[in-house]
Amino acid sequence: MAGKSSGGEAPGAASAPVSVLDALKGALFAALIALGLCIPMVLLRTEQDISNRLVLEPKWGLVAAIVGIVFAARLAWLMKPARQSSTKARAALTLSPGAARGLQVGGLALLALYPIFALLVVGPSGAIKWVDNFGVKILIFVMLGWGLNIVVGLAGLLDLGYVAFYAVGAYAYAIIATKVIPATAPALGPYAFWICLPIAGLLAAFWGIILGFPVLRLRGDYLAIVTLAFGEIIRLVLINWIDFSNGYAGIQTPRITFFGVPFTSLSGDERTFSDIFGLTGTPTVYRAIFLYYVILCLALLTAAVTIRLRRMPIGRAWEALREDEIACRSLGINTTNTKLTAFAIGAGFGGFAGAFFSARQGFIDPKSFEFIESATILAIVVLGGMGSLLGVAIAAIAMIGGIEILRELDWLKRIFGPDFDPALYRMLIFGLAMVLMMIWKPRGLISTREPTIFLKERRAVSGALVKEGHG
Amino acid sequence: MRLVPPRKGDPLLVVEHMTMRFGGLVAVSNLSFTAQAGLITALIGPNGAGKTTVFNCITGFYKPTTGRMALQTLAPQHNRDIDALTRSGRRWSAGATTPGTGGTFLLERMPDYEIAAKARVARTFQNIRLFSGMTVLENLIVAQHNKLMDASGWTVKGLLGSRVYKAAEAEAIDRARLWLQRIGLEDRADDAAGELPYGAQRRLEIARAMCTEPRLLCLDEPAAGLNPRESAELNTLLKHIRDEDGVSILLIEHDMSVVMGISDHIVVLEYGKKISDGTPEHVRNDPKVIAAYLGVEDEEEVAAAVRGDAR
Numbered sequence: 001m002a003g004k005s006s007g008g009e010a011p012g013a014a015s016a017p018v019s020v021l022d023a024l025k026g027a028l029f030a031a032l033i034a035l036g037l038c039i040p041m042v043l044l045r046t047e048q049d050i051s052n053r054l055v056l057e058p059k060w061g062l063v064a065a066i067v068g069i070v071f072a073a074r075l076a077w078l079m080k081p082a083r084q085s086s087t088k089a090r091a092a093l094t095l096s097p098g099a100a101r102g103l104q105v106g107g108l109a110l111l112a113l114y115p116i117f118a119l120l121v122v123g124p125s126g127a128i129k130w131v132d133n134f135g136v137k138i139l140i141f142v143m144l145g146w147g148l149n150i151v152v153g154l155a156g157l158l159d160l161g162y163v164a165f166y167a168v169g170a171y172a173y174a175i176i177a178t179k180v181i182p183a184t185a186p187a188l189g190p191y192a193f194w195i196c197l198p199i200a201g202l203l204a205a206f207w208g209i210i211l212g213f214p215v216l217r218l219r220g221d222y223l224a225i226v227t228l229a230f231g232e233i234i235r236l237v238l239i240n241w242i243d244f245s246n247g248y249a250g251i252q253t254p255r256i257t258f259f260g261v262p263f264t265s266l267s268g269d270e271r272t273f274s275d276i277f278g279l280t281g282t283p284t285v286y287r288a289i290f291l292y293y294v295i296l297c298l299a300l301l302t303a304a305v306t307i308r309l310r311r312m313p314i315g316r317a318w319e320a321l322r323e324d325e326i327a328c329r330s331l332g333i334n335t336t337n338t339k340l341t342a343f344a345i346g347a348g349f350g351g352f353a354g355a356f357f358s359a360r361q362g363f364i365d366p367k368s369f370e371f372i373e374s375a376t377i378l379a380i381v382v383l384g385g386m387g388s389l390l391g392v393a394i395a396a397i398a399m400i401g402g403i404e405i406l407r408e409l410d411w412l413k414r415i416f417g418p419d420f421d422p423a424l425y426r427m428l429i430f431g432l433a434m435v436l437m438m439i440w441k442p443r444g445l446i447s448t449r450e451p452t453i454f455l456k457e458r459r460a461v462s463g464a465l466v467k468e469g470h471g
Numbered sequence: 472m473r474l475v476p477p478r479k480g481d482p483l484l485v486v487e488h489m490t491m492r493f494g495g496l497v498a499v500s501n502l503s504f505t506a507q508a509g510l511i512t513a514l515i516g517p518n519g520a521g522k523t524t525v526f527n528c529i530t531g532f533y534k535p536t537t538g539r540m541a542l543q544t545l546a547p548q549h550n551r552d553i554d555a556l557t558r559s560g561r562r563w564s565a566g567a568t569t570p571g572t573g574g575t576f577l578l579e580r581m582p583d584y585e586i587a588a589k590a591r592v593a594r595t596f597q598n599i600r601l602f603s604g605m606t607v608l609e610n611l612i613v614a615q616h617n618k619l620m621d622a623s624g625w626t627v628k629g630l631l632g633s634r635v636y637k638a639a640e641a642e643a644i645d646r647a648r649l650w651l652q653r654i655g656l657e658d659r660a661d662d663a664a665g666e667l668p669y670g671a672q673r674r675l676e677i678a679r680a681m682c683t684e685p686r687l688l689c690l691d692e693p694a695a696g697l698n699p700r701e702s703a704e705l706n707t708l709l710k711h712i713r714d715e716d717g718v719s720i721l722l723i724e725h726d727m728s729v730v731m732g733i734s735d736h737i738v739v740l741e742y743g744k745k746i747s748d749g750t751p752e753h754v755r756n757d758p759k760v761i762a763a764y765l766g767v768e769d770e771e772e773v774a775a776a777v778r779g780d781a782r
Contacts, residue, residue, distance in 0.1 A: 313620045314626045317616055327602065332683055453640075453644070
């Protein structure tokens, strides 16, 4: 209770108004620290010149810009009028159930019409980027976030190796589609994705249970470490078991087909999607749009299953497990089964997303399944507010869309010089964004919990009462 | 022979020679006692006497080092084969888990959730363990998990919107509502359990345990932190549970007004050993209890406290 209200205010910043002179002093001090940090980290940069010698190239402009920003930001922070009540401000930002509902319906309509908008606004060739890089990529992470949300948000089991199930799904598709199907039933080749999708989900769920067994007795940090190791083991096996996975060289996977009809013809004599529907233009646009709707359906399936499962006894048992495992056992709930189902179902959705990813990329290798992916998915769940589907979706849009947006910010080069690549700073920006988020909303964007059942009226439960789970 | 349930006063839980060691520490030593059906049995003793350890053993959270804990859900004439059951290595006698019949459960062989689900022993905790982020109603629905899980066909039928599941859920809500009325929390059904005042949380935890439809309800200090009025209400609630629901109660309590007011049978522990066992009248006058349990310095005060007229 005490920790909730004190939040992240810097001591003294909110309470007493600071005089201009003090604020200037404080800002100058912050700028000096920034300067001290920037001199070794930013200023000194070595470049190779034509004769292959390393020469020191000081970046005074960049340093000055950073120091200036720090100075201005600190000054603004210190000068800002004291807030009357930080708790009131926070409460106002919580979504009312009606607003959340409106946001859901509007969001769904926007999602369904998005590729058409993109086509109309930027034309077919420009639409590929907006539909594939933004739409499809974000939706993959929305789906992964919703899948992990079952394990972390509902059951309260901290899983740092979720990407392992994504990899299992991706490699299940790659290996079945390139080795198993051509060897056994080549006629099914065009339908490979649709056959492999359920298999990938089931295999990932199976591996979820395999991971679940050893970690049943672990809690908190120990659980996190073992799941982290599991993710690394899967990746290392994929790197080193070359007969199976082709190692770093990766696997070329067949592209997705429109229920058997290819978008681009490999041999040249097949009837393609464009031929059948009499469409002109680059076929990859149609593929991107089709991929978009496939992943949209998969993600919505994840959401629908999660919403329904929450109202089932198993879903309530997951949340009860997050709240208090011992109390669960005293009520006769088999916590072993409850944890394993959470791992299995969460992993299953990861597997679906993996198979889709594999079909979308056309090529997979172990580099796509590194720890940073697990960390990103977990960050999406935590930032969104554990347990909240809408929050997770918004966080995925912000985080993944944010990465892509950074690539678009070419105008920044005019300020910071031609060498400045905003995409390189994405981790820094994310770190900063996360710290700010945790100060502003420590329980995530949407921290309130919707009850699964009610007697008279549905009242959201304050995030302060909901536990994060302990293992 | 027709199977009949135990009548009031027949043995329900028979604990024999229970010893619990934690490394070199003997928390409970060779404890034997019986909790009778339809009665309230109190387990009392000074702090650190091993009461909660006994509770944790009975409800499966600890496995006793040695000893037998037999829960007999049939009248004594049916329970002659308990030694045979012990030798067989099984956890319960044939038919024990079938509804409508009964048998003997050997609790020391069962894991905690199975004791709650199969032997139907429910418990509460000294430090309240509610699902504080879930609503009051949800707490009571989660307590009926196993029944609902069966009705939902392991979730499959429930996901498909089966009528059986809907009926089971409606029934679960009715049971929850009934208990909310009995503990006076119907108006707060849709509030988070963690928002309730302390006394209400205590009552809710008892109601949640009762929603599992137990045979034996184990309460670990239910009156801790309650004011005298709430304690009196608790007495009434527990008597109702005993008399109207026919559920036997085993409780740990320090509040002598509760213990002396409602217990039918008291077991006194000190340093893990039983020092007295009998009716409240017997225990109250037992010199060993007066001397050992409450200390010997202040005998006047002690006697008054034991008589229960200090309040």
